[in-house]
Amino acid sequence: MSEIRNVAIIGAGTMGHSLAQVFAQGGCNVWLNDVKEEILARARKLIASNLDTLIELGVVEKSQKEPILKRIHTTAKLEEAGKSADLVIEAIIEDQAAKKEMFSRLDKICPPGAILASNTSYMDIFKFVETKRPDKVLIAHWFAPPHIVPLVEIVKGPQTSQATVDVVKALMIKVGKKPIVLTKFLPGFIANRLQSALQNEVMHLLDNGYASPEDIDTATKASFALRMPILGLVKRMDFTGLDLSQKIKSNMTYKVPPQRPRSETLDKLVSQGKLGVKTGSGYYEYSGRSTEEIMKERDLKLIRLREFLKEMGEL
Secondary structure (H helix, E strand, C coil): CCCCCEEEEECCCCCHHHHHHHHHHCCCEEEEECCCHHHHHHHHHHHHHHHHHHHHCCCCCHHHHHHHHHCEEEECCHHHHHCCCCEEEECCCCCHHHHHHHHHHHHHHCCCCCEEEECCCCCCHHHCCCCCCHHHEEEEEECCCCCCCCEEEEEECCCCCHHHHHHHHHHHHHCCCEEEEECCCCCCCCHHHHHHHHHHHHHHHHHCCCCCHHHHHHHHHCCHHHHHHHHCCHHHHHHHCHHHHHHHHCCCCCCCCCCCCCCHHHHHHHHCCCCEHHHCECCCECCCCCHHHHHHHHHHHHHHHHHHHHHCCCC
């Protein structure tokens, strides 16, 4: 398969609706599937709202909204979503049994040449997914919100063909994404491994009362996070000087906090029903504002930053 025209997205939740939007904006015909019509109705509403935000910022032309929406078809029937697909992206719950069953069903429904991809963020699907097309199975891991964040981590399985990887990578570039390829499975891939290391340190600081959530975020945004879009993590060492980086590495006064399966501060907030933006409070208070309003503010800032970085040649 040299070109992908028809894409099926299985799961219309937080990631799925945004994935459908990405491919529709890229000119693909998209089928968005979920088990309940109310989930699909909310997905259509969110996509329309997302497009309005992009139009407001001049990223998408107003005249393109309706054509993009018309390229997205929603259905609660898996067979309808997959029967003509060139590429399927599974974006359901992170549950081994559910994914195994889904891939088995998709293998029977989809055309023999269709590529089957999972959006899993950590599961080694290659150990348990069974299909008659192992050369056309891979992981394509996106980051929320997919219609804004450029990175897609493509992970090759033991039997995934290079042709499959090449076709998917070419499509990601076509729809405006920044794909990277991992030649074999690694838990957490790249970005989530880095985020996990930071998260471990954040929980250590909070649980031991070293600083407030606000001060930790200020320290992050006002220092190394400011440099990261330009220098990344590896090039930064070149600017520091590798001799100095070597000396810093040998400094054993810093001890990495041990990984723990829980956090006292996190457990306390969850027990109080403070789950973050979706409940109006978490480490921060969001009361008095709707989830949609908070999300839109975030999206506007992310899009402006992304477009600026594009102009600078960094994305």
